[in-house]
Amino acid sequence: MISDSPANETVALRLGTDLRPAVGLFMKRTPSAELLDSDAGTPAEVAASLADLWRINRWFGGTGTTLRMVEEVARSTGKTSLSLLEVAAGSGEVPATSRQRLAERGVHVEVTLLDRSRAHVGNGGRSVVGDALALPFGDNSFDLVSCCLFAHHLSPPQLACFANDALRVCRRALLINDLIRHPLHLALVYAGSPLYRSRLTRHDAPASVRQAYTVAEMMDILAETAATQVEIGRHYLFRMGAIAWKV
Numbered sequence: 001m002i003s004d005s006p007a008n009e010t011v012a013l014r015l016g017t018d019l020r021p022a023v024g025l026f027m028k029r030t031p032s033a034e035l036l037d038s039d040a041g042t043p044a045e046v047a048a049s050l051a052d053l054w055r056i057n058r059w060f061g062g063t064g065t066t067l068r069m070v071e072e073v074a075r076s077t078g079k080t081s082l083s084l085l086e087v088a089a090g091s092g093e094v095p096a097t098s099r100q101r102l103a104e105r106g107v108h109v110e111v112t113l114l115d116r117s118r119a120h121v122g123n124g125g126r127s128v129v130g131d132a133l134a135l136p137f138g139d140n141s142f143d144l145v146s147c148c149l150f151a152h153h154l155s156p157p158q159l160a161c162f163a164n165d166a167l168r169v170c171r172r173a174l175l176i177n178d179l180i181r182h183p184l185h186l187a188l189v190y191a192g193s194p195l196y197r198s199r200l201t202r203h204d205a206p207a208s209v210r211q212a213y214t215v216a217e218m219m220d221i222l223a224e225t226a227a228t229q230v231e232i233g234r235h236y237l238f239r240m241g242a243i244a245w246k247v
Contacts, residue, residue: 081110085141143170
């Protein structure tokens with residue numbers, strides 16, 4: 001079993017730098033519908049797919065990426081108490097686990113979950129059913145807005161729109177935890193398919209990699225938003241963690 005570990009490589013990319021790999025070195029982004037998005041499955045299949053997502057996040061760097069981004073915000077701002085809105089939260093295990101680990105390090109995080117489907121939202125705490133592209137909150141409602149494995153579902157214009165709305169709602173920063181598109185990543189996803197418990201995951205996992213963004217593409221999109229500064233780290237097993245700072 002593989003567990004979260006320190007990033008093999010983390011680089012901070014700021015607006016105006018040229019430290020990005022050429023997009024042409026990577027496979028072309030191919031948008032496609034994912035079955036979990038359309039609830040194209042029985043309740044048992046949806047539950048199994050959400051459980052698959054949690055295992056993927058726990059074993060392959062997802063939880064660790066969010067944890068490190070929140071820690072960076074806490075360190076940079078000097079705050080030991082933060083409110084966080086998790087968008088497209090699903091069952092909410094990533095922010096819940098991050099909250100528990102951060103509490104052990106002296107950082108308190110109050111989490112609110114938002115998802116389009118009441119059937120997806122869970123894990124206790126405050127939950128809201130709403131549209132991620134029209135966040136139902138006032139300006140500066142949370143210190144942080146965060147999403148995990150959501151950004152790749154959006155087209156570049158949609159992603160920029162979401163980022164700007166998230167920056168409106170947050171006081172400090174938007175955190176984007178997502179996949180990095182790469183042929184080797186796609187090969188690993190296919191190799192791991194026997195581990196998936198749901199047929200939805202067997203379809204959605206490779207589709208997610210094909211429509212994920214490269215670090216360069218993510219930087220270009222976020223550079224056109226209201227963010228005052230963007231930092232993107234490469235994390236364990238083809239994960240990226242993007243911090244789009246509001247202030």
